[in-house]
Amino acid sequence: MALPYSPAQQQQFRLDFAPVVGRYHRRKRRARRFALTSGGLFLVLVFTGSWSAAWFDLLFVLLVPLVQATIVLTIWAIIPPKCPGCAVPLLKFGAYCPECGSAGLTKPGSQWTDEHPAHCAACGKDMLQRPPRPPGARGQSFPSRQYRIRACSSCGLYLTEEGL
Numbered sequence: 646m647a648l649p650y651s652p653a654q655q656q657q658f659r660l661d662f663a664p665v666v667g668r669y670h671r672r673k674r675r676a677r678r679f680a681l682t683s684g685g686l687f688l689v690l691v692f693t694g695s696w697s698a699a700w701f702d703l704l705f706v707l708l709v710p711l712v713q714a715t716i717v718l719t720i721w722a723i724i725p726p727k728c729p730g731c732a733v734p735l736l737k738f739g740a741y742c743p744e745c746g747s748a749g750l751t752k753p754g755s756q757w758t759d760e761h762p763a764h765c766a767a768c769g770k771d772m773l774q775r776p777p778r779p780p781g782a783r784g785q786s787f788p789s790r791q792y793r794i795r796a797c798s799s800c801g802l803y804l805t806e807e808g809l
């Protein structure tokens with residue numbers, strides 16, 4: 646299937662997209678640092694909070710805005726940008742494989758569960774939204790996209806080797 650962009654246009658899109666990839670990964674790292682700091686402070690609160698009410702209050706006052714910031718930064722970090730070519734969000738599944746850019750991606754049963762994940766016959770990848778669970782494990786694992794976005798699934802534009 647021919648893409649609706651000339652090779653020169655595709656090259657330009659990739660060049661323009663490189664700083665976007667950098668920002669995306671920096672946002673993810675920052676969200677992870679905030680999550681680790683909040684988690685650490687929470688543990689300190691649990692283990693030392695009973696020492697004195699003032700100490701508990703101080704930690705709690707610090708923890709609340711930190712957790713709020715973590716939530717905002719995490720949501721911001723996990724939303725990938727739009728395709729510079731077709732302006733469709735890169736998280737949306739279309740006809741192309743986000744991992745390898747081949748045409749012929751099968752549609753998922755749902756965007757958010759892994760019952761019938763989108764599948765690419767060319768690279769063999771299932772686009773899972775959660776880490777695989779060991780057999781017999783109960784409960785749900787935390788959502789965490791298990792594939793890289795290298796190409797736009799909607800128009801097939803190949804954007805980054807590194808992936809989002």
Ligand SMILES: [Zn+2]
Pocket residue numbers: 742743744745746747765766767768769770
């Ligand atoms: Zn593929």
Ligand SMILES: [Zn+2]
Pocket residue numbers: 728729730731732733797798799800801802
């Ligand atoms: Zn696109």
